Amino acid sequence: MTTMTQPRVLAFRRSNRVARVAIVAFIVLNLAAVQVMFAAAGPAHNLLGTIGRLLGLYLALVMAFQLLLVARLPMVDRAFGMDRLTSWHRWTGMTIFWLVLAHPTFVLLGFARLDGISFLDEVVNLAKQPPVLLGMIAAGLILVIVTLSVRVARRRLSYETWHAIHFLLYVVVLLGVLHQVYEGTAFKVNLVTQAYWWGLWTFALGSLLAGRLVVPLIRNSRHRLRVAAVVSESDDTVSVHVTGRDLDRLHARAGQFFLWRFPGYNKWWQVNPFSLSAAPNGRSLRLTAKGIGTTSAGLRDLPIGAKVYAEGPYGAFTAAHRTRGATVLIAGGIGITPIRALLEDPDLTGHVVVLYRVRSAQDAVLLGELRNLADVRQARLHLLTGRTGTDYQPFAPERLLALVPDITARDVYVCGPNPMTTSVLDSLRRLRVPSRQVHAERFRLAG
Structure with missing residues (x-):
């Protein structure tokens, strides 16, 4: 690194460490607060109802976390990167899915036992109450969103359609908040629990509105x-x-x-x-x-x-996240775009090797620019062409090691189609490249 860029990169890393600690502490403290709030509220009418109440609290908490992920807070994005956050978004969505199934099931079973009627009769009975009906509608919409987000269904949808479906999330949030206002009991124990709970939701909703609406509007008006x-x-x-x-x-x-x-x-x-x-x-x-x-x-x-x-x-797919002095940039297809930008970045100092995977040389987009940049910064550029098969695995561990013998001592940036990226990451693990040196951007963005 040059003496000019090193202080900026070191300051960025220090701020990232502080941000990660703060984010983990925020999650842990909220999980603990939910347990304290649940204990303060005391048991429900029976064990099934008590379990349902606890699951409902966790469902609301995880939904608040999901809003914060969707808000794309700059501090969180810089600390972990959008690719990792999108993976968390998916796992959080699946957690919400199972809690949406479990929470009303236990609540309805509890009331059914209390009233001495069947589960289905209790569903019909409680559905007549508007606050409960709102919760049921919200649960149904969540099931639709998650079902259409699984890989089998996702592959059949265009990105634009999938993105539009995710707007249902905002309807779910509205219905969920109304359901909590009328049905929530565990956070209404006293003024402290109410202040904490609505403070958390105000922060989550405020972050969402600011990150997805207010800040973009201001920026676009300015620029x-x-x-x-x-x-x-x-x-x-x-x-x-x-x-x-x-x-x-x-x-x-x-x-x-x-x-x-x-x-x-x-x-x-x-x-x-x-x-x-x-x-x-x-x-x-x-x-x-x-x-x-x-x-x-x-x-x-x-x-x-x-x-x-x-x-x-x-995104955190930047030179600021480097840990070593030399770098390997690996791209496949149109995934060359951020790689090409990185190759031009003055903060990407040290020796650079570029591996560009395409079916044929005619498919290599921006190849002329890549060659010029490689010449200017004395980088090595390898164009990997041909059809992948049993006899040709361009990113097999031994192949990577032959192209870049010191790959374990370099940072590795990977961007391309998901099968290629998965293959590269698997080979890097087998070569024992430390995970902190591996940076991937898969564009698994979810709305």
């Missing part, structure tokens, strides 16, 4: 992003150059991405995560996309001067 140029990179790939005011105040870094909308040329709910394909310079931003979904396929038709609405920057 006034516009399309400056549209450049065809290949038959199915296009780059969009975006300009605006005071872009240096976005504090974007090479390797990060934005959520892009193009008002007037796409529906307002159509949004896609596209990485910056060039290091930001304070004057312009560039995204490069392959025409797969509705939004990306229509980019080449954007007129010059079209308005651009962007949320971000997001």
Whole structure:
């Protein structure tokens, strides 16, 4: 590292460590608070009802955590990275799914035993009460969202459709809050528990509104992003150059991405995560996309001067997270975009090796730029072509070791199709590359 960049990187790492400790402490303290609140409320009418009450508290707490994940708080994003947060979002969603099944089941079983009637009769009986009905509707919507988010169903949906379905989350939140107002008992023990509970939810909802609405609106009003140029990179790939005011105040870094909308040329709910394909310079931003979904396929038709609405920057796939002096950048297909930006980043010091996996040389997007950048910084660029098969595994451990003999002493950045990324990460584990040196961006973003 150069003496100019080292202090900034070290300060970033220190702030990251502080942020991670604070986030873990926040989670632990809230889990403990729920247990204290449950104990203070005392048992319900029977054991089944008591279990249902505890599960309901955890369901509400996990929903609040999910809102904070969806809010994309900058501190959390910088500390863990959007790829890891998206994985947590998925696991949190599955936790909510099981709690949504378990909480009402135990509550209804408890009331059924108390009233001496069958489970189904109790469902009909309680559904006549509006607060309970709201909770049932919220539970049903959660089941729909989670069902459509599993991999089998997800593969059949376009990104835009999947993203639109996730707007049901906001309906669920509204119904869930109303259900808690009328049905919550454990957090109504005293003023302290009420202040804590509604303080937590106010923080979660406030973070969501600020992160997903207020801050993006303010930023886009300030920067006034516009399309400056549209450049065809290949038959199915296009780059969009975006300009605006005071872009240096976005504090974007090479390797990060934005959520892009193009008002007037796409529906307002159509949004896609596209990485910056060039290091930001304070004057312009560039995204490069392959025409797969509705939004990306229509980019080449954007007129010059079209308005651009962007949320971000997001992601921890940056040079600031390096731990070693040398680096390997591994890309597959259109996953080359953040890798190309990183190769241009002045903060990425030390020797660099680039491994670019494509079916054929004709599929290698931005190859000319990569070669020029590699020449300027004396990096090694390997173009890995051919069809993967039993006789050719480009990212097998022995192959990686042959291409980069000192790979265990380098940071490794990986971005590409999920099967390729999984294969690379598996090989890195088998080569015993320390996990702190491995940085992956899979774009598993969920709405």
